[in-house]
Amino acid sequence: MKEIPDKNILLFRSCLVSVEYPGVESSTKFVFDKLGIDYAISEKQTCCTGLGYYSDVFNQIDTSAIGARNFRIARELGRPNLVMMCATCYAINKKSVKLLNKRDDLRQHINQLFDENGLGHLKYEKDDLKPTENIFHVVDILYNKIDEIPDKIKYDLSDYTIATHHGCHYCKVHYEDTVGGVRDPKVLDELVEACGCATIGWYDHKRATCGTGFRQRYSNPDLSFTATADKMNAIEDEDVDILVHLCPNCHIQFDRYQHLIGEREGRKFKAIHLNIAQFIALAMGGDLDKVIGAKAHTTPIDSIIKELREVKK
Incomplete structure (x- = not known):
């Protein structure tokens, strides 16, 4: 293992997390603090360009240039290990590092742009960061601390039927x-199990996309929601109470549109949707509003989790 x-x-920081589900960020901080993980956030960091990149608004040069700027800021802060709360940020930033290290012409072109705009101090040098040594998703960091999670658990969530969705941009890009x-994929299942809960493991459509496809949600909604319905029907067939995932875009697709897709399918879907950081934070005793950010959810968390039972120790 790396x-x-x-x-x-x-x-x-992630645009979608900040705008749609700020509880993912507060939950990540909560869990990181509980596990003694050393981290910081910088106001200088900018967007990864994910939504624009996958909608063909940003090209690879623009995206790599913005990545290079963020990577240099991380180095200047003495925090070269970038950890993403969003699977798209993870996929894009890792690709940008790979390209900047491999493509001398791309790196030199971007550094020239920095020079021409008075940003020479942000120039990216080859191997400033390395894709497998400096770019991570939150799940990687949590998995590294999996043996420490059980001692921090306060609430027993084992009575709920739990499934996982791992997300394309974490599993299918790198x-x-x-x-x-x-x-x-089982990394989410194993993290849930570290909280004292079983998951249903493999199920029909476990590896399938959430259906978002970024622009597909808007340009081809029927195709998009058909893919989402496949997943929702599969977890409803398994009587799932909680779907745990790791990407805010997946979160939006499942949580915001569940009711509409239920009407489309003529079926009432009951599952609630939690990011893995939210799930662990909840199990560790995080406040539903201040930490988990329950009020930002369209499908109410308390429609399933009506009370929390403390773990007997």
């Missing part, structure tokens, strides 16, 4: 770097 850091971390592999 070496995973627990210090000198720059927690990379195959070789995915913790636990991609054919039957």
